[in-house]
Amino acid sequence: MLVICLVSLVAGNVLLWIWSRGLNFRKDLDNIQQARNPDILFVGNSLLDYRIDSAALNQGAANQGAASGGQTFTPLNTALGATDANDQAFLALYALQQHPQLHTMVVGFYDYQLTEEDRVTPVDLVGNHSIAFDSRIPVREIAAVDHFDTFQTGELLLLRILPMAACRVNIWKYAERLRRSMGGLGIRPETTEIMGRPRSYYVTEPRRFLEDPSHFDSSYEYLFSQATAARMHVVLVLMPMSPIHRKVYYTRQTWQDYMVKLQSLSQQRGFTFVDASAWMPDATQFEDAIHMTGTAATAFSFRLGAELATVPGDTKPGN
Amino acid sequence: MIFNTFVYYVLFLLPAAALYRWVGARSRPWVIAVSGCLFFVYFAYSLAGLPGTLCLGIFLWEALTSRLYQQGSRWCLVGMLQSVLFLGIFKYWNFFSGILFWRHANPLHWRGAFLPLGISFFTFEFYHYAFDRRAGRSEKGTLGEYLAFILFFPTMVAGPIKRFQDFLPKLRATPEDWQHDWERGLTRILTGLAKKFAIADLMTAWTVHLNRHDIALADRPVLLLWLFAYGLQIYADFSAYSDIAIGSARLFGLGVPENFNWPYGRRNIQSFWRCWHMSFTRWLIDYVFVPLGGSRVPLPRVCFNILAVMLICGLWHGAGWNFLAWGLWHGILLVIHRLWRRVRGAPSTHAVPVLASRALTFLAVNAGWALFCMDLSTATLFYRRLLAG
Amino acid sequence: MLTNLRETIEYLAGQRDEPGPWLLRTPTWISGSIVWLLAIALIYCFCGQSTQFTYINF
Numbered sequence: 001m002l003v004i005c006l007v008s009l010v011a012g013n014v015l016l017w018i019w020s021r022g023l024n025f026r027k028d029l030d031n032i033q034q035a036r037n038p039d040i041l042f043v044g045n046s047l048l049d050y051r052i053d054s055a056a057l058n059q060g061a062a063n064q065g066a067a068s069g070g071q072t073f074t075p076l077n078t079a080l081g082a083t084d085a086n087d088q089a090f091l092a093l094y095a096l097q098q099h100p101q102l103h104t105m106v107v108g109f110y111d112y113q114l115t116e117e118d119r120v121t122p123v124d125l126v127g128n129h130s131i132a133f134d135s136r137i138p139v140r141e142i143a144a145v146d147h148f149d150t151f152q153t154g155e156l157l158l159l160r161i162l163p164m165a166a167c168r169v170n171i172w173k174y175a176e177r178l179r180r181s182m183g184g185l186g187i188r189p190e191t192t193e194i195m196g197r198p199r200s201y202y203v204t205e206p207r208r209f210l211e212d213p214s215h216f217d218s219s220y221e222y223l224f225s226q227a228t229a230a231r232m233h234v235v236l237v238l239m240p241m242s243p244i245h246r247k248v249y250y251t252r253q254t255w256q257d258y259m260v261k262l263q264s265l266s267q268q269r270g271f272t273f274v275d276a277s278a279w280m281p282d283a284t285q286f287e288d289a290i291h292m293t294g295t296a297a298t299a300f301s302f303r304l305g306a307e308l309a310t311v312p313g314d315t316k317p318g319n
Numbered sequence: 320m321i322f323n324t325f326v327y328y329v330l331f332l333l334p335a336a337a338l339y340r341w342v343g344a345r346s347r348p349w350v351i352a353v354s355g356c357l358f359f360v361y362f363a364y365s366l367a368g369l370p371g372t373l374c375l376g377i378f379l380w381e382a383l384t385s386r387l388y389q390q391g392s393r394w395c396l397v398g399m400l401q402s403v404l405f406l407g408i409f410k411y412w413n414f415f416s417g418i419l420f421w422r423h424a425n426p427l428h429w430r431g432a433f434l435p436l437g438i439s440f441f442t443f444e445f446y447h448y449a450f451d452r453r454a455g456r457s458e459k460g461t462l463g464e465y466l467a468f469i470l471f472f473p474t475m476v477a478g479p480i481k482r483f484q485d486f487l488p489k490l491r492a493t494p495e496d497w498q499h500d501w502e503r504g505l506t507r508i509l510t511g512l513a514k515k516f517a518i519a520d521l522m523t524a525w526t527v528h529l530n531r532h533d534i535a536l537a538d539r540p541v542l543l544l545w546l547f548a549y550g551l552q553i554y555a556d557f558s559a560y561s562d563i564a565i566g567s568a569r570l571f572g573l574g575v576p577e578n579f580n581w582p583y584g585r586r587n588i589q590s591f592w593r594c595w596h597m598s599f600t601r602w603l604i605d606y607v608f609v610p611l612g613g614s615r616v617p618l619p620r621v622c623f624n625i626l627a628v629m630l631i632c633g634l635w636h637g638a639g640w641n642f643l644a645w646g647l648w649h650g651i652l653l654v655i656h657r658l659w660r661r662v663r664g665a666p667s668t669h670a671v672p673v674l675a676s677r678a679l680t681f682l683a684v685n686a687g688w689a690l691f692c693m694d695l696s697t698a699t700l701f702y703r704r705l706l707a708g
Numbered sequence: 709m710l711t712n713l714r715e716t717i718e719y720l721a722g723q724r725d726e727p728g729p730w731l732l733r734t735p736t737w738i739s740g741s742i743v744w745l746l747a748i749a750l751i752y753c754f755c756g757q758s759t760q761f762t763y764i765n766f
Contacts, residue, residue, distance in 0.1 A: 001502070004741040005748070126756050155325070164752065172756040179524040179757060186541025187533060323755070499725075506740065507722030509747035516754035523757070566722060577723070581714065 013163040020167035025131040038076030043092045044108035046081030047239045051297035060305025082128040085219035106235045115209040122155045213261035234271040240280040245289045322563045336570035348467035355470025367433040374435035388452035398449030406442040414638035437475045473567035479578045479598035494572025504569030511562025522552035550685040588652040626650040645690040
């Protein structure tokens with residue numbers, strides 16, 4: 001009986017490993033590996049995922065004329081939907097490791113994303129957070145970014161060895177979808193954004209940062225320290241938000257105070273801060289409250305290219 | 320929780336059960352006692368920090384005082400009292416002191432209150448031992464054997480509530496067919512875990528809506544769905560925990576009492592309680608109902624005893640008015656059943672009354688779950704919306 | 709029939725040591741393997757549940 005179960009488990013592990021090779025974060029890592037001589041790195045979540053138009057970016061830069069100094073960009077977009085700061089850091093760090101010639105890092109964010117702290121344990125690594133199970137991300141990096149203690153690091157190591165644990169996310173999503181369809185029975189669904197998060201979620205207040213505006217979220221701090229060590233220039237872009245989102249959340253006093261402190265911190269660190277939140281004034285340019293349409297993404301890329309052309313990006317020796 | 324963590328199996332259960340098999344008869348109780356101490360320290364620390372860990376002292380104190388228990392001895396009364404005190408202080412201090420200072424700030428409020436791991440269960444085992452020692456119904460056992468009894472970690476957190484006189488012979492026996500024990504034990508654990516994840520946890524997709532906000536917004540038929548989902552969830556969850564505990568004990572070659580025997584679908588509320596959380600029901604009967612006079616007293620007194628027992632039952636589940644209300648609901652059902660039986664005599668065996676009685680019992684039990692899982696005001700809103708829209 | 713069903717389920721779940729009348733002729737290793745694989749599959753599929761919201765992006 002034990003033998004049958006062990007044989008079945010081994011077969012299950014192999015099949016699941018094969019099936020999971022096409023997961024989004026794996027494709028992202030493959031794209032990073034295969035990218036050809038990128039020089040500008042984009043980091044972010046679904047707001048930036050598939051929303052950098054390379055041609056429009058370069059057109060925007062060219063439009064700056066003399067100010068751009070004829071600069072062109074070869075962007076590498078590591079932004080991935082459904083990720084948190086730590087996941088984005090892993091992708092970006094992998095890109096830095098694969099492409100040392102990168103000279104600029106552009107981090108797209110919204111609301112309090114840059115400063116919200118998130119505590120993660122190995123058990124929380126579902127969805128796109130399972131990027132931590134990919135063997136291309138060093139364990140010590142994960143332990144450093146996620147603040148795993150020795151025991152949790154051991155747990156992570158063990159989970160990475162077993163494909164059934166590391167690739168569980170493919171099966172997990174079906175159970176999760178079942179739960180959500182069950183939960184939606186007989187109750188009027190709340191308006192959600194395209195990723196499924198209800199609008200009522202966006203009510204958090206950044207108390208910790210307002211009291212102590214000396215640092216970003218620890219995952220971004222780690223990433224920025226690596227970028228600075230690699231002599232990259234960091235650009236923080238507050239992503240375009242729909243008029244309704246700006247009206248409801250960005251007119252609040254808390255947000256105004258937060259922005260002042262955030263910009264001040266960026267300045268202290270020598271980062272460039274671009275407030276693009278009002279770049280798209282028309283609600284039709286958004287699929288929901290926060291995600292741009294494809295057309296809007298092109299316009300955004302054009303304008304961002306113009307902004308980036310004036311940023312001192314060529315700081316690496318030999319560039 | 321504990322039974323769905325790798326640590327429980329990898330660090331505690333499998334090594335302890337394997338070691339238990341290999342050591343000699345004299346060392347076996349100490350294997351359980353030591354592994355139980357380590358288990359308590361580990362999980363109590365993760366739940367309640369250092370204060371939680373220090374509660375291991377309660378077990379050690381109880382083990383020492385238990386050496387004084389003899390038939391007819393007053394030390395047994397002390398033992399019973401201290402078990403009640405341990406439970407009362409940790410679990411009910413804030414609740415009862417809050418009642419004393421009704422509608423005012425409670426100066427006796429214990430801000431850092433926490434529950435020692437498994438307190439609701441181990442205090443009941445302490446009480447049983449003291450009570451039965453006094454009545455001469457239980458052997459004393461050695462210190463190691465008693466420590467093994469109270470520190471047996473598979474049943475420490477959520478039962479089943481054991482009896483020393485049942486546990487001791489099994490502890491003293493040499494486990495023989497360990498291959499069969501492990502096969503049956505692992506089967507029980509795996510099916511328990513499957514029940515927990517695939518049924519109990521899945522039901523939370525519905526039961527998570529049992530709050531004021533969602534109850535006010537939901538369609539009426541869905542409220543009933545959520546109520547039945549809770550009934551299924553609590554049964555699957557608790558019976559799964561019992562399965563894992565019983566299966567874990569089987570790995571040691573030790574049998575512990577069954578806790579559930581297909582409670583839903585029983586013909587009447589009395590049968591339901593004989594099949595739901597059976598070790599707890601037996602404890603209540605032996606140590607509360609019978610000492611109050613049981614069924615040997617006049618009918619009004621029997622009804623009072625039933626209500627008293629069920630109020631204690633409700634309160635044991637949680638320090639809150641809603642739990643008392645839930646206990647009272649079941650007490651009333653039991654009293655009605657007793658009176659009905661007195662009037663109508665033996666139950667019918669025809670198919671229709673049998674089916675009707677099963678359905679009615681099922682509905683009556685499930686109707687009470689709203690009191691169990693929500694505070695009184697939310698439960699009232701729930702019933703109002705369900706019955707009156 | 710209900711009694712037989714109950715006994716069979718209890719045996720398959722590990723609660724009973726004697727197989728019910730329906731499984732008397734079935735070798736233990738067959739019924740046991742099926743139960744174990746089914747339980748492991750169910751545990752595997754459903755053990756990642758949480759009431760915490762997690763995005764699904766694939």
